[in-house]
Amino acid sequence: DKNVTIGVSIPAADHGWTAGVVFHAERVAKLLMERHPGLNVIVKTSPDPASQANAVQDLETQGIDALVILPTDPDPLVNAIKEVKGKGTFVALVDRAPSVNDNSVRDLYVAGNNPALGQTAGEYIKATTPDAEVVVIRGLPIPIDQQRQDGFDKGIEGSNVKVLDRQYGNWNRDDAFKVMQDYLTKYPKIDVVWCQDDDMAVGVLQAIDQAKRTDIQYVVAGAGSKEMIKKVMDGDKMIPVDVLYPPAMVGTALEMTAANFFGQVPVRGVYTIDATLITKDNAKDFYFPESPF
Amino acid sequence: MNPEAVDGAPVVLSARRVSKSFSGVQVLFSVDFELRQGEIHALMGENGAGKSTLVKILSGFEQPTSGEILLDGQPIKLPPNGGAEALGIVIIHQELNLAEHLTVTESLFLGREVTRFGVLDRKFMRAETRRVLDLLGSHVDENAPIASLSIAEKQMVEIAKAISRDARVVIMDEPTAVLSREETGILFRQVRKLRDKGTSFIFVSHKLDEVMELTDRVTVLRDGQWIKTSPTAILDGEAIAQLMVGRELSSLYPAKTEPDVDEAIALRVEAVSTGYVRDASFEVRKGEILGFSGLIGSGRTELMEAIVGLRPRLSGDVFVEGKAVPSGDLHAANRSGLAYMTKDRKAKGLLLNAGMAANLTLQSLERHSRLGYLDPGSEAAALARARRRFDIRVRDANIVAGRMSGGNQQKLLLAKVMETEPQIIIIDEPTRGIDVGTKQQIYHFISALARDGRSIIVVSSEMPEIIGLCTRVAVMREGQIVGMLEGDEISEHEIMRYAAGLKKKAAA
Amino acid sequence: MSVNEESSQNGIRRRSWRDVDLRAVAPFAALALLLIIGAMVNPNFIGVNNLANVATRSAFIAIIAVGATFVISAGDLDLSVGAMVAFIASLMILFMNSGAIADPALMLAAAVAFAVAAGAACGLANGLITTVGRIEPFIATLGTMGIYRGLTTWLSQGGAITLREPQLQEMYRPAYFGSILGMPVPIVVILAVTAVAAFVLYRTRYGRHVVAVGSNSDVARYSGIAVNRVRTIAFVIQGLCVAVAVLLYVPRLGSTSATTGILWELQAITAVVVGGTALKGGAGRVWGTICGAFILELVGNIMLLSNFVSEYLIGAIQGAIIIIAMLVQRSLVRKS
Amino acid sequence: MSVNEESSQNGIRRRSWRDVDLRAVAPFAALALLLIIGAMVNPNFIGVNNLANVATRSAFIAIIAVGATFVISAGDLDLSVGAMVAFIASLMILFMNSGAIADPALMLAAAVAFAVAAGAACGLANGLITTVGRIEPFIATLGTMGIYRGLTTWLSQGGAITLREPQLQEMYRPAYFGSILGMPVPIVVILAVTAVAAFVLYRTRYGRHVVAVGSNSDVARYSGIAVNRVRTIAFVIQGLCVAVAVLLYVPRLGSTSATTGILWELQAITAVVVGGTALKGGAGRVWGTICGAFILELVGNIMLLSNFVSEYLIGAIQGAIIIIAMLVQRSLVRKS
Ligand SMILES: Nc1ncnc2c1ncn2[C@@H]1O[C@H](COP(=O)(O)OP(=O)(O)OP(=O)(O)O)[C@@H](O)[C@H]1O
Ligand SMILES: Nc1ncnc2c1ncn2[C@@H]1O[C@H](COP(=O)(O)OP(=O)(O)OP(=O)(O)O)[C@@H](O)[C@H]1O
């Protein structure tokens, strides 16, 4: 039997979505190791690009045949990834694409679609409430966030949807709560909140609840946490939809990478995971109550 | 010692009608002062009279509120923060001024390091430091960190620092307060040598005998006013004291009263050893004043700290009225009626940026709390009482301890320890930096405490104090109690013989 | 002379009172300035609602900072408070989710007691590592910061820990969202905690000891003060304050995660210093600390309510405002 | 008598010297311990490759921490260094992307000079705000931290700033990935920077003054030392060190964003303290600092190479290891 080691480098579980990533990476790793006795999967997490570059180096030190990486921030990691790839290691890049994203960087790209996450949300708002006044809560000032914003702007293009304000909520519940409180003070009328992330939605909902404001029609978040999907399933008026951005995509990439070694055909190219709109109708397909996210 | 020679000498540094106020409170009133070339000029006065303030003005560390400073007859505005050193004026501050982390060599050359091609010439500086220290007969290691030195050693470093600077004017604010006789003697020899080469000295001290021995002229201040300047030779100690205090002083020491032989033993120390002290045993009766004498570094402080629990005891026991006091527990010792007053008032005695009341009651707060909370009224009353009892003189009741005059800090420290109303009081250097008038008050106070039935241990490097006050004297040498003198045996000669190791008691 | 002395004493006393007052007043002056700026930026700002919001949400940092005032006055530093919030909140929610006690009111009471005990224990751990282990508080609490946050991540498996029992949640909600005599509960709690802390710091023996230890620990030791005990208790007080903050935090969102309380330690220390307490120890200003926490929260609020600052520059402007506020304070004090 | 005294003096002298030595050696002992643990955890650990990797990547924190040693020895603190890395790196990349100079070699040289100047300027700003503005360094640099990071966010418009010119990138790459006489460039740079810093701190007048100011600024002032200048220059040195770190950082990742260097200030300070320098100022141990940076990086490396620690617990174990390392140090020193 073949002996294969796959290194998985992902962001630290310092936020709901990344926690989901860690959960799914470990879940699939265990699964695959049971399926293929010769397979060894090492999962490492890192809080920031610099330490992730270190982690990649450390994985290489341990002798890996393949690297599955979900970069905390793609551009700063290109050099580190190239270093590994240069040694002939199979590289699967997940979710976040650097500005140059071709065969020189990776063999396989499992794309979460950040622009699409914004665009899907924008299009939904455009379709449902074409004249809405929207406040936006952004994440952290890094490229993924920027891509989502750009996608959103494209989604609402050509409509009367008006963005009143955009501020950073740092993908953090408490900060989102504060930002929403201040939005509510600042704008007497808000129709829709787009906060691009389920964690922040928790804080947003509390702030609206506290202010007892009825003008807000709904909140669009994103990612697909069990909490929010449950609300969609239950028909919560404030959370009519959620935009899927599944942390499970890292599992997909891992499975495909394993298939590259144990399957019949080599796996190459780009595999895009859609930013599906979760509605009341399809919500149950995406509900995993045992996941931490 | 040679007034005629000095008389004709030119005036180097002088103050003309200098006044000084600190935030509205005047502490110097139009003071005149003249320092001639090649003279040693004593500056005397009670605690808080303004001596330190005047010398700080003469060295640029404070600026006068009005009046002027003349250098070589020319009015001058002295540069602040020690800049006057460039003009040949150096000062040894009353309060030690060394950075604890630096080594002796580093301290000596701080601010005027010697470099070669931009690189510190460490070898040269070390050698130079050694040379100056040897000149002063100091055995301090030039590489030792300041933090590891005793106060006396630090003082020697300060003196070395000043003397090494080839100054025209050296100002010494109570340099000998922490020095032993021997060290003082060596210092004086150097001072005279430099005086003969034309250096001028201002010498601030409360020790009359030293002033008589060393200085050429004396200026006396009282309550911030100039009182008199006169050649030392035509005065005697009593006259100076009288000028300072403004009244006649009765005898310095109260009559000794020995406790009854069958008086109860208040404190028993049995075979106490620490890192340095070995096997120290002694007893103190109720109503007794026991002196501890010995050379500097003989381990007196270490023994006392071990007794009260400031240092762990390696072995041995301490009993207060028959009850054992646990090792290393100052609080327990205090509760059993044992108190210790440190000799290091600046680093270990007072919170320099806290006010008088906070310092006074720090050790005895339980006396001022009612139902668990502090009663400011009771603290204020205690302060008023202490100020009266110990004659603590400040012109500003809200002054922080660090700004009080040195002597008044000492009195505040004594008051703080006495606030705990101890039965057995260990006082390390009770009168360091205290003027004669107050000294007399403190001696009488100690004596009164003894008559009240308290027991007092006086640790002192001032021989007259030990002799004048104590009914029994223990002498320490190299960490051991080598002698115990009583009655007529108590004399300077006898104590020195034990302290120097020429004599040892039979069954130690 | 004595007449003279008396009168001059009064003179100085008045002056130095002015001095002391100004220093204590300075943070409040900065606060007033901010309120004026805020009112100019956005008319909604000065509304009761907005100010109540700001005061309410400053509660966490304010209460933690009150504890930090003790630690800092005693000459130490605690970097672990943010992580401690996350840890204690996680423990508390897990406890409530465990369903160990059937009756919800009893359960809530037990959970509160449990959180307070956990806070005290975490503080005690910090204190003992620092004093008995003789490790610089900066490093000791950086280490426990890692430990508390790591344990939280582990407890939550990286995700969120959410209070499940709806009945409990309903019952507990007013602890953050309710009000007493028209005043939001968190504001009442801030005032109560601060009043108690001020009493302890200024009016008890222990408070004096804290300041003495922070000002010069040798002097404190020579005065018979058990220095290590005083320092350790300060850390325990810090832990208790964190627990109180957690008691307000949990009902707000009903959940925690490993990101809860990130960087709160820096905010708490900033509040303390902006409030006029020196990091060197030896003096504490509890009311100033509250004012500092308020200032920090206000700065963020004004930024958000203003329309002319790019969201990219908010951090920069906040930094600049803090520096300017300190400069204003300094110049006020210097003029005295 | 005098003979006797002599000997006792020497006794003391030997004692205190031994003490000092052990204290300086302690961090290295902790390092050795970690190396042993690492070798037990994973056989790959002790390979030249891995150790070179670890040393190489510790370069950023190590070099920044060398600067921090000066600031801390002078009794100050700089919290802005992480943000400064992001800011200077952004400026440098933008400068290189601007294409102002056609010749790549010349452009690179100009960019290096530009980064160094920017570092010095940022340090100077920190120093002046702290000394002239008389603001606690903690607050002053917390403020500039916000400013530098905010400006970075603004420069990058919330995204990343990436070095575009491939030719430049190729030319610059060896600055991080190359090696001199078989030694990776970053290690050479660490050693060079540390040697220079040690020389300045221990062998020049300025170094003496730094320690004196940190030990007791009043004494320093009374000795005619321009205290504010000494402190300000220490901040400038810190800025220069940050610039050097940036010079290595840019070729490694070729891109920055507003999240670059987050929490590096804490790591740098930790390295300094683990290396044996006290936060209260008055003594600096430059080689210890390097050792401290190395220890921090090793702990992370061992965690990564060991496969039996849950991902979720890494932070907790790291915290515990740091505390244990400090305890080991303390007990070593105490035994002396
Ligand atoms: N910086 C200051 N601020 C306020 N008051 C001060 C300051 N320095 C000195 N004083 C006051 O000035 C007066 C004179 O003090 P000074 O230190 O000159 O006395 P001194 O003669 O040296 O006394 P001692 O013999 O006790 O050293 C005292 O009342 C003291 O409290
Ligand atoms: N040979 C020695 N070995 C170790 N330590 C010594 C030796 N000689 C002196 N010492 C140190 O000297 C100190 C004794 O000084 P201590 O202050 O107790 O003496 P002292 O008689 O009170 O003198 P001082 O008047 O300076 O206070 C001890 O703490 C001890 O550490």
Ligand SMILES: [Mg+2]
């Ligand atoms: Mg004086």
Ligand SMILES: [Mg+2]
């Ligand atoms: Mg002594």
